[in-house]
Amino acid sequence: MSKVHNFSAGPAILPQSAIDNAIDSLKDFAGTGLPLITVSHRGKEFVAVMDEAVANAKELLGVPEGYSVLYLQGGASLQFYMVALNLLGDGQTAAYLNTGTWASKAIKEAKLVGNVQVVASSEEANFNYIPKEYSIPADAAYFHITTNNTIFGTQIHEDYEVNVPLVADMSSDIYSRPVDVSKYDLIYAGAQKNIGPAGATLVIVKDEILNKIERKLPSMLDYRVHIKGESMYNTPPVFAIFVINETFKWLKSIGGVAEIQKRNIAKATLLYNEIDRNPLFKGAAVADDRSLMNVTFVLNDSSLDADFLDYCKNAGISGIKGHRSVGGFRASLYNALELESVQALVDVMKEFESKYA
Numbered sequence: 001m002s003k004v005h006n007f008s009a010g011p012a013i014l015p016q017s018a019i020d021n022a023i024d025s026l027k028d029f030a031g032t033g034l035p036l037i038t039v040s041h042r043g044k045e046f047v048a049v050m051d052e053a054v055a056n057a058k059e060l061l062g063v064p065e066g067y068s069v070l071y072l073q074g075g076a077s078l079q080f081y082m083v084a085l086n087l088l089g090d091g092q093t094a095a096y097l098n099t100g101t102w103a104s105k106a107i108k109e110a111k112l113v114g115n116v117q118v119v120a121s122s123e124e125a126n127f128n129y130i131p132k133e134y135s136i137p138a139d140a141a142y143f144h145i146t147t148n149n150t151i152f153g154t155q156i157h158e159d160y161e162v163n164v165p166l167v168a169d170m171s172s173d174i175y176s177r178p179v180d181v182s183k184y185d186l187i188y189a190g191a192q193k194n195i196g197p198a199g200a201t202l203v204i205v206k207d208e209i210l211n212k213i214e215r216k217l218p219s220m221l222d223y224r225v226h227i228k229g230e231s232m233y234n235t236p237p238v239f240a241i242f243v244i245n246e247t248f249k250w251l252k253s254i255g256g257v258a259e260i261q262k263r264n265i266a267k268a269t270l271l272y273n274e275i276d277r278n279p280l281f282k283g284a285a286v287a288d289d290r291s292l293m294n295v296t297f298v299l300n301d302s303s304l305d306a307d308f309l310d311y312c313k314n315a316g317i318s319g320i321k322g323h324r325s326v327g328g329f330r331a332s333l334y335n336a337l338e339l340e341s342v343q344a345l346v347d348v349m350k351e352f353e354s355k356y357a
């Protein structure tokens, strides 16, 4: 079969070495003679995987002392509620930046717990930019941002410096670039965009912020319980964690987040340059806020959409149909996607131009 270029927004492309080692683990896990998914998570072989997955998560992102790394379940969507349940005390207000569908869902869940103030929103422009002018109440329990808006193709390009604890949904750009973790009090990410298969959620939390919790929490929704249990309070998603660790090993082998950032910039630049040059297409997001991970773009003449998708299909380009809330196309350029795949897409755009422009 000829090469398929995987631009899927999530679940998404993973490094081939991670896939190959995952397949091997289903045959004989770490010399046990048994499939990974059939042995105890408390056996020394899996405990070693968990320990390594935590150590690699910390090493790659430079997680400072005083933070815990957790592998939980329930996806980023459960974190929308769990963050508020743990960090938004009675009578307090949490501040949120509304930059898209996922941010809106985070706001909705937090409102079930307490007061929420949306400090700014780009909804009036179909979330095609990141609001910059707003103030955060000095007494807010925390400020919540979505660093990369997977659906709309916008991204916050720097680590914010704010006057209250900072919480970030980094589901679709974690490990795509260096991050100063010390600026954040809690980071969460569903694995299936950039680091692994669905089923595990990575949480990086500053331990100190959990000292303020006053309400009684269900064990499964209490970060302190999972920290104490070292992500094994209950049975962890062993397969997902194994694959995440293999992805981390690959990322380390190529030079870590500094190197992947360079590659991600090169990929996104190649594609945005073509979108801007090609008279048939235009970008969906405001230029300054364009995402390096999810490139959203449309045809000026949307009646050609189906034809373009056919061209893509013939060239082995998969997963670029846009989300229904933006239309057009979305090319997700996660870490494991190679420049060669972006070039294949750019070539199709040029070919399409020669037929239709």
Ligand SMILES: *Cc1c(COP(=O)(O)O)cnc(C)c1O
Residues within 6 Å of the ligand: 010, 074, 075, 076, 077, 078, 102, 146, 148, 149, 150, 169, 170, 171, 172, 190, 191, 193
């Ligand atoms: C995909 C995504 C989510 C939802 O993740 P689940 O793991 O499916 O709950 C939340 N936030 C962002 C930014 C996403 O890209």
